[in-house]
Amino acid sequence: MPSAAAPSDSRRPDSLSPGSLPSGSWWRRAAIYQLYVRSFADGNGDGIGDLAGARAHLGHLAALGIDAIWFNPWYPSPMADAGYDISDYRSIEPVFGTLAEADALITEAHELGIKIIIDVVPNHSSDRHPWFAAALAAGPGSAERSRFWFRPGRGINGSLPPNNWQSIFGGPAWTRVTEADGSPGEWYLHLFAPEQPDYNWGSPDVRREFEDVLRFWFSRGVDGIRIDSAALLSKDAALPDVSGSELPGPAHPFTDRDDVHSIYQAWRAIADEYSADEYGGRMLIGEVWLPDTARLARYVGPGELHTVFNFPYLNCPWDADALRQVIDETLALADAPATWVLSNHDVDRVASRYGRSDTAFSLDRRAYFHAFPVDVPLGTRRARAAALLTMALPGSVYIYQGEELGLWEVQDIPDELRQDPIWARTLGADPGRDGCRVPLPWSGTEPPFGFSPAGTTAEPWLPQPKEWRDLTVSAESAHADSMLSLYREALRIRRSDPAFADTPLTWRHAPAGVLAFDRDAGGGQDTDGSPADRTWLDTTGPDPVLRCVANLSPAPVGLPANASVLLASGPLDDGLLLPDTTVWLRIG
Ligand code: NOJ
Ligand code: CA
Numbered sequence: 305m306p307s308a309a310a311p312s313d314s315r316r317p318d319s320l321s322p323g324s325l326p327s328g329s330w331w332r333r334a335a336i337y338q339l340y341v342r343s344f345a346d347g348n349g350d351g352i353g354d355l356a357g358a359r360a361h362l363g364h365l366a367a368l369g370i371d372a373i374w375f376n377p378w379y380p381s382p383m384a385d386a387g388y389d390i391s392d393y394r395s396i397e398p399v400f401g402t403l404a405e406a407d408a409l410i411t412e413a414h415e416l417g418i419k420i421i422i423d424v425v426p427n428h429s430s431d432r433h434p435w436f437a438a439a440l441a442a443g444p445g446s447a448e449r450s451r452f453w454f455r456p457g458r459g460i461n462g463s464l465p466p467n468n469w470q471s472i473f474g475g476p477a478w479t480r481v482t483e484a485d486g487s488p489g490e491w492y493l494h495l496f497a498p499e500q501p502d503y504n505w506g507s508p509d510v511r512r513e514f515e516d517v518l519r520f521w522f523s524r525g526v527d528g529i530r531i532d533s534a535a536l537l538s539k540d541a542a543l544p545d546v547s548g549s550e551l552p553g554p555a556h557p558f559t560d561r562d563d564v565h566s567i568y569q570a571w572r573a574i575a576d577e578y579s580a581d582e583y584g585g586r587m588l589i590g591e592v593w594l595p596d597t598a599r600l601a602r603y604v605g606p607g608e609l610h611t612v613f614n615f616p617y618l619n620c621p622w623d624a625d626a627l628r629q630v631i632d633e634t635l636a637l638a639d640a641p642a643t644w645v646l647s648n649h650d651v652d653r654v655a656s657r658y659g660r661s662d663t664a665f666s667l668d669r670r671a672y673f674h675a676f677p678v679d680v681p682l683g684t685r686r687a688r689a690a691a692l693l694t695m696a697l698p699g700s701v702y703i704y705q706g707e708e709l710g711l712w713e714v715q716d717i718p719d720e721l722r723q724d725p726i727w728a729r730t731l732g733a734d735p736g737r738d739g740c741r742v743p744l745p746w747s748g749t750e751p752p753f754g755f756s757p758a759g760t761t762a763e764p765w766l767p768q769p770k771e772w773r774d775l776t777v778s779a780e781s782a783h784a785d786s787m788l789s790l791y792r793e794a795l796r797i798r799r800s801d802p803a804f805a806d807t808p809l810t811w812r813h814a815p816a817g818v819l820a821f822d823r824d825a826g827g828g829q830d831t832d833g834s835p836a837d838r839t840w841l842d843t844t845g846p847d848p849v850l851r852c853v854a855n856l857s858p859a860p861v862g863l864p865a866n867a868s869v870l871l872a873s874g875p876l877d878d879g880l881l882l883p884d885t886t887v888w889l890r891i892g
Contacts, residue, residue, distance in 0.1 A: 330419060331528065331587040331610055331700055332641040333806065334371035335795055338704045340649045341378055341400050342386065342765060343743045346755055351762035353743065353755070355401035359409050361746075362416055364777060368708060368788075369795030372419035374530050376649060378406065382432050384499030385473075385725055386649075386741070388532060389430035393517045410525045421528035421589070422521055426514050426567075427536045428500040436501050440481060444490055451507045453493035454481075455543065466491050468545045469558070473497050474729035493543075495536055495558065497725045505537045505567060514567075515574060522578045522586055529575075531568075534590035534603070534612075538564040552594050560592075560599055568608045575610075589613065589643070593667075597633050604640035611700065614643045618651060622663040622686050622884075624817045624856040631697065635809065642699030646690055647707055653740050654690060656713035659683020674715055674735050684710050685884045688790055688873035689854055692886035695794045696823065696852035698809050703791070706744055709775045710787035713739040714766075721767060742766045747778035754778070793871055797888065801870075803850035814840040817857025818881075822891070824849035843867060848892035855881045867891050 339358060347356025355378070365373065377387035380397050387397065396403050410420050429436055435451055442448035444456075455466035457480060465478035472495055479498040483489035493502045503510045518529060540557040552560035568588065575586040587610040594600045597616075603609050616630045634642045647654045652673060657665050660676035660683070687710060695701055717738050722728075724736030743764040746754030751768045753776050773779065780786035798804045807823045814820040820840035824847050838845065840853050843864045850870070855861050860880040867889040869876065874885040881887055 329585055329641075330371060331585070331589070333698070333804065334419070334700045335369065335695075335798065336372045336374055336421065336700060336702050337365055337368070337370040338374045338376070338648060338702055339365075340376045340705055340741060342376075343741050344705055345744065345746065346752075346760070346764070347757070349757050349760035349762060350399070351752070351756060351760070351764050352399055354399065355396065355405040355409055359405070359412060362409075362412055362418070366416040366418065368792055369799055370418065370703065371799075372421055372527065373413060374421040374528075374702070375423060377423045377425060377532075382430055382499060384430070384497050386723070388425050389428070389432075389497065389500045390425050391430040391432040391434075393424070393513075394520050407524060414525065419527035420525070421530055421587070422526050423530045423532055424514070424517065424521075425532040426503065426505075427533040428494065428496060428502045431499045431501055439492075441484060443483060447509075449490070451504055451509050452501050453504050453539065453543070454490040455493075457491050461488070462491075463488070466493075467543050469493070469495070469543075471496060471498075471729070473726050474731075474734070493539075495533075497729065502539070503537070504539070505564075506541060511567070511570070515570060518571060518574050522575070526586075528587040528589060529571075531571075531588060531590045531609070534568070534609075535560045535564065535592045535594060537567060538562075552596070553599055560594055565602065565608060568603065572608050587611065597637065601637050601639065604637065606639070609640075611640055611643050613648075613702070614645050617694075618645045618647065619665050622658045622690070622856060624819050624854070627693075627856075628811075628819060631809075635698070642697065643702060644694045644697050644699055645702045645704075646687075646694055647704040647740065648702070649704065649741055650737050651740065653711055653713040654707060655680060655683040655687040655710050656715070657683065658686035658690065659712075670734050670736070678712065678715075680712055682884070683712065684787070685874060688787060689856075689884050689886040691787075691791060692794055692871065692873045692888060693819065693852065693854045695798050696804075696821070696850070696886075696888060698807065698823065701798075704740075706740075706742075708788055708791040709745070709777065709780060711742070711744075711772070711775060714742045714769055715739050717742075717766060723766065738766055742768055745772040745776040747776050749773045790871075790873065794888075797870055801850065803848075812838055812840040812842070812851065814853070815857065815861055817855070817859075818861055819854040819856065820851065822849040822851050840864070843891045845892060848890065851889040851891050852886065853881055853889065854886040855883055858883050863887065864889065864891060 342353045344353045345357025345361050347354050378396055378400050379390045380392040380395050381387045381389050396406050413420050439448040439452055456462045458464040465476050469477035471477045477495055478491040480491045481489045494500050495502055538561040544557055550556045554562050575588055579585045590603050590609045590612045592603050592612045593615050603612050614634055620626050620630050656678045659679040722738050724738045726734050727736035743755040748754050752764045755764050780788035803823045810822045812820040841864050843866055860882050863879055863881055870888040870890055872887040
């Protein structure tokens with residue numbers, strides 16, 4: 305397909321007109337599309353996605369019915385970690401485009417009623433950032449080095465790293481530099497790749513710099529900031545060894561330390577400064593992976609971040625009890641609107657995860673999960689059911705590009721084409737994240753499936769499976785039962801139906817393996833005000849409600865006799881809800 309949006313994509317349906325979310329708190333129930341620029345659409349034919357491609361397909365996103373786009377890092381970067389190594393926080397990577405194009409994109413998205421969230425990476429820099437170059441040049445003890453974590457080594461001639469910390473991407477978290485006179489010198493800390501030196505957030509320069517970066521983008525009209533690795537910024541300046549048994553929190557030398565919160569309190573004050581301008585409220589969302597929900601809750605609230613990603617939901621197996629527990633724990637975080645995330649650019653795609661016999665996920669066990677055979681039709685059926693379950697929950701929902709097409713994890717990328725540093729740094733022990741980053745299929749029957757303009761000879765930066773000819777935007781647009789049609793319809797209803805407007809969730813009793821809950825404007829209470837105690841078949845409540853029933857059990861279950869079906873993730877068999885199927889019902 306040419307990079308221009310198809311005419312049918314380019315008009316936003318009336319029901320999706322701008323301003324249908326309250327502007328001051330649009331993030332509370334927004335549907336947010338995660339756009340991974342490199343893999344979304346290539347406008348100039350070099351095989352790499354870019355801002356021109358994103359602009360050309362804004363109409364597709366408007367027609368999908370999303371409220372906001374989160375862009376993964378779009379800044380100048382040597383791309384040692386796909387843009388999470390930033391060498392200039394106030395510009396655009398030339399491979400992706402220009403700052404003028406970003407400005408135009410922000411304006412065009414706003415005209416379509418779409419908010420823009422960008423990624424800010426404050427834990428680490430790029431080894432090509434001018435500050436790091438200055439630190440290398442200035443030498444030990446300099447003010448320039450104090451913006452990072454430089455330390456002498458241990459052992460004879462300082463030949464051992466300053467402590468035993470390991471990089472999250474594999475190998476030691478320290479790299480030794482060569483000083484200006486050619487001698488082996490200090491070591492610097494990098495919790496990720498060596499090309500990603502960690503900032504020292506004890507440095508006032510670092511704090512000032514990022515506050516200025518926030519203002520730079522907010523004043524260009526950006527509506528939200530996704531904060532990368534948000535729990536890692538503060539380090540114990542004594543840099544003690546880790547034993548491995550420390551839990552995230554004050555006793556941990558680099559994860560979830562208490563003083564990280566002062567950074568986000570300052571950032572919230574900045575976001576609030578912009579809330580009264582013509583664009584409405586600005587939001588901060590933290591990438592915070594923490595097992596303890598009480599610790600997670602400390603990041604959100606009136607004086608701090610607006611929301612955090614819900615990773616327990618993403619990691620959860622396709623199991624009714626486990627999902628119910630995560631949902632309840634999420635909704636109990638009273639100060640924060642819930643976020644619901646099924647996938648992102650770091651994790652296996654949902655259609656593959658749910659097609660394995662172990663349907664959970666965890667970043668540190670990717671190789672284990674990849675060893676399972678994948679039943680794609682089963683995983684896809686469950687991904688459809690999960691989409692309707694997820695979109696029925698109160699809060700905001702994140703949709704990672706390609707999820708709406710039902711793309712699967714590409715696990716058979718040839719080794720020589722893999723790009724993720726995780727693959728290289730673990731010597732292939734961890735397959736890495738390339739499989740969820742394969743360029744999107746837009747149209748046609750052969751790769752690059754319209755990802756690049758017609759006639760392009762450059763190959764997409766990762767190879768696309770030929771079977772994706774059935775999963776292109778064009779192919780799926782033509783079928784009412786495609787994943788894309790399901791997402792479009794679910795988002796349309798979620799956006800326009802009053803049952804979804806800030807209404808609470810009330811569970812209904814249901815058989816084992818079945819999740820059933822109501823969303824209703826009456827607050828989910830019985831007339832006497834006590835919490836309702838009805839079953840998933842009960843239709844006697846006082847108010848009309850939207851009921852979501854998800855069948856994760858192996859047997860069909862009945863449905864209320866006098867309910868109308870708003871949307872179902874799969875065929876209903878003579879009034880029965882089949883296994884791995886979710887339905888939205890109107891009751892009353
Ligand atoms: C989390 C990001 O989502 C991931 O892609 C990146 O590699 C690390 N943070 C380091 O920035
Ligand atoms: Ca390009």
